[in-house]
Amino acid sequence: MLEPWVYPALTGVAVVSGFIDAIAGGGGLLMMPALLSAGVPPLFALGTNKLQSVFGTGVALRNYARAGLVEWSRNRLTVLLVFFGAVVGCITVQLIETRLLNVIIPLLLVAAALYILLSPRMTDQDAHHRVTSSGYAPIGGAIGFYDGFFGPGTGTFFTTSLVALRGYGLTKATGLTKLFNFTSNVASVLLFGLGGHMFWLLGLCMAAGAMAGGWLGSHSALRFGAKLIRPLLVVISLGMTGRLLWSYFAG
Incomplete structure (x- = not known):
């Protein structure tokens, strides 16, 4: 049984988390520790976080799509492989040990942060693509598996790979990431x-906050473009790196 204060408190956190997610991804860096600190069991925290996130991401996706930044048919x-990968990832996470990922993933995040900082491609200008949309699909499926797992x-892995491999400008890549x-x-x-790993009432309360944050974040990204997205991607990548390493060595 959760304390009554948990609902408004986590709804407030969801606003900030949704704002960050809409621009650079990584809102779970705030949301998951908040859920666990409130006494939500780990699997329920994962499920409830996904419930609130789907609403915030949906609002952000709508705004990016209305701006013409989402290529649906291509x-x-x-999308199909991302969905399938996430399903397999969700099943797998309940079967095997994930602690080793707390060391592996920071290395990938640091690499992503360095690419974002140093690559001349990290602008709003489209560039020559290195793989086709069909060629990118298995990569998207693998990232989908990771998200479910x-x-x-x-979000950082989607956006960085879309810029590097598909040649999208940073704002368009962010929209497609949603x-x-x-x-x-x-x-x-x-x-x-x-x-059965879901606190539905809590998740729906948090969804209201996530939708507000998603709306604000996506409008900010559309207004300021790469000038806002690029530094926030770096900050989020390095923040998640520190958090994961701390969790590994403290645990």
Whole structure:
């Protein structure tokens, strides 16, 4: 039984988390520790976080789509593989040890942060693509698996890979990232919900905060573009790196 104060407190955290997620991803860096600190069991924290996130990401996706930054038809195969990958990831996470990922993932996040800082591609200008949309689909599916399995840094991995491999400008890549994030979140909600690992009332309260944050974050990204997205991606990547390393060595 959760204390009454948990509902408004975590709804407030969800506003900030949704804002960060809409721009750079990584809102779980705030949301998951907040859920665990409030006494939510780990699997329920994962499920409830996905429930609130799907609403915030959905609002952000709508805003990016209305701005013409989401190419629906060209990415149908990627959406399908992201969904399938997330389903497999959600099932797998309940079967094997994930602690080793607390060391592996920071290395990938640091690499992503360095790419974001140093690459001349990290602008709002489209560049020559290195793989086709079909060629990118398995990569998207692998990131979807990771999101269902573990999660931190998923938005960063989607955005960075879309810029590096598909040649999208940073704001367009961020918009498309929301489509893939929304897909993996829907898959995760279905799996955690069917498994009974969900605090529905808490998740729906938090969803209201996440939707407000998602609306504010996506409008900010559309207004300021790469000037806002690029530094926030770096900060979030390094923040998640520190958090994961601290969790590993403290645990």
